[in-house]
Amino acid sequence: MFMRSLLSPSSLVSTTVIVAVVAMVAMANWRDAHRGRDGDTIAASIGTLGAPKTSREELAQRVKDMDARLAAHPDDAGAAILLADALLRQTRVLGNPGLAIRAERVLTRVLNGDPSNYEANRMLGALYLSQHRFREAVKAGERNRDARPYDPVNYGVIGDGHLELGEYDAAFDAYDRMMALRPSAAAYSRVAYARELQGNVAGALESMRLAADATGADDPEALAWAHAQVGDLYVQLDKRYEAKQAYSAASHAFPGHPFAVIGYARVIAAEGDLGGALTLLQRLADASPTPDLAARIGDLLERMGRHEAAERQFALAESGWRADAPEPKNLARFLAEHDRKIDDAIAIAEQAVSERHDIFTEDALAWAYFKAGRIEDARNAIALALRTGTRDRDIRAHAAAIGAAAARVASR
Incomplete structure (x- = not known):
């Protein structure tokens, strides 16, 4: 075809x-x-x-x-x-x-x-x-x-x-x-x-x-979106310089476009500039707060050792995904990644999977099962998350961790 x-x-x-x-x-x-x-x-x-x-x-x-x-x-x-x-x-x-x-x-x-x-x-x-x-x-x-x-x-x-x-x-x-x-x-x-x-x-x-x-x-908004997507793909290919160029092109087309700011902040954080990344994300959140931004800011603060400030951001992210901008897949994955309310994460992800079967929802369920110690359930779910051949780094990392845990269980 x-x-x-x-x-x-x-x-x-x-x-x-x-x-x-x-x-x-x-x-x-x-x-x-x-x-x-x-x-x-x-x-x-x-x-x-x-x-x-x-x-x-x-x-x-x-x-x-x-x-x-x-x-x-x-x-x-x-x-x-x-x-x-x-x-x-x-x-x-x-x-x-x-x-x-x-x-x-x-x-x-x-x-x-x-x-x-x-x-x-x-x-x-x-x-x-x-x-x-x-x-x-x-x-x-x-x-x-x-x-x-x-x-x-x-x-x-x-x-x-x-x-x-x-x-x-x-x-x-x-x-x-x-x-x-x-x-x-x-x-x-x-x-x-x-x-x-x-x-x-x-x-x-x-x-x-x-x-x-x-x-x-x-159409500068759509142009900025497209350049930001190019940047995200360069990140997956470990081409940070090219990624930053793409995010800069996005910002030139539409100053302050959230996809451009988030992408650029992710790259400079990976390069070690946590303070610069935090400043960019905080400015964006001041103008247009979202649960995703709160979670990202929380992760940066945690890496900087500012645990109380990070927890406040995590609480904002959780409440936002529960009420203001409901997104079960993202909420379940967030809870599992941050070891928060794992039983809740499983229930939310199981309900989401009953309605949709995309690889990211299956991955959220797999990771919640993993964090609960339900390794066989995690193996079944992560297999579905891998079914398209995706190279998504988070999914692949989760698959590796689940596979290692399954091997340890089998060797007992």
Whole structure:
């Protein structure tokens, strides 16, 4: 299949195809812009040709403008969709789940008045993904695919939902169709992740660099995200200098982008600059606190011997993952890694695995079992976490520890 062939490093798409894709995207956006109802606001969606740029300030301005438009014209579906579009982008930048909830309310109002509104239904799928409502995202994507089978965005949503649920064959099939319909930055980034999952980190890097190259300068938020992903892949390849260059490129495109800051901080911490890394993460947390940032800051403080301060951050991370931004997989793994409430970690991970079977959730369950001394259960779970051939360092380290423990048990 096409996607399967893309998973080998040699089958990369030429730059001339990217140029052709830009023209295709421009035409698709032109067609979509002429489908609005009479009186609706019509403008290019965030991140597409002809749209305002996606800097922090310009995203905020788009939200302000569309709020004002809707205050004067509450039935303007076009303004509502553009508002939801900007809110979802801000969710990624600010780590504020409340923005996605607001976007859902905006889209719900549109669909209550016009249930067949395609643009609103399509964005609803992306919103479900951002809220980790993966089964709903798949269903929304399938409905939209049935309505417009030649829109590649729908296959991306379907594939992402299946991927997060651990249904990898279905995900790769959807990405196959997406890439066949329209090679683009979004398609290249999905090929990159598919390769990474299967242990082909070098091939993933090639694809993600294509994604960055295919992202326009008029979409600085997406460009920063792509460069940060390139940096993460360089880290996996032990190329710290190249990783820092990629994170710097991300910060140049979108100053303060959280993925760039977190990535750069991780590299300099690995190089021994714990104080510099801590300063970067604390500044980011002051502006946009998240449970993940609290956990990372706690880990740095622990390494610096500041145990009480670290414990305060760990408490923030745990409470955040339990209430403000629920993420069972991350919470279970955090608890297991920090030897906190292991019985809770097992219960949380077991519940998560009953709903999804991605390798990271299986790994969280395996590590919780390991910390509880349930070595055979840990062996079974980690085998599922390794099933794609991933080279993820944490998963591989957990597998090695579990394997060693199993060998000791067998030798008794």
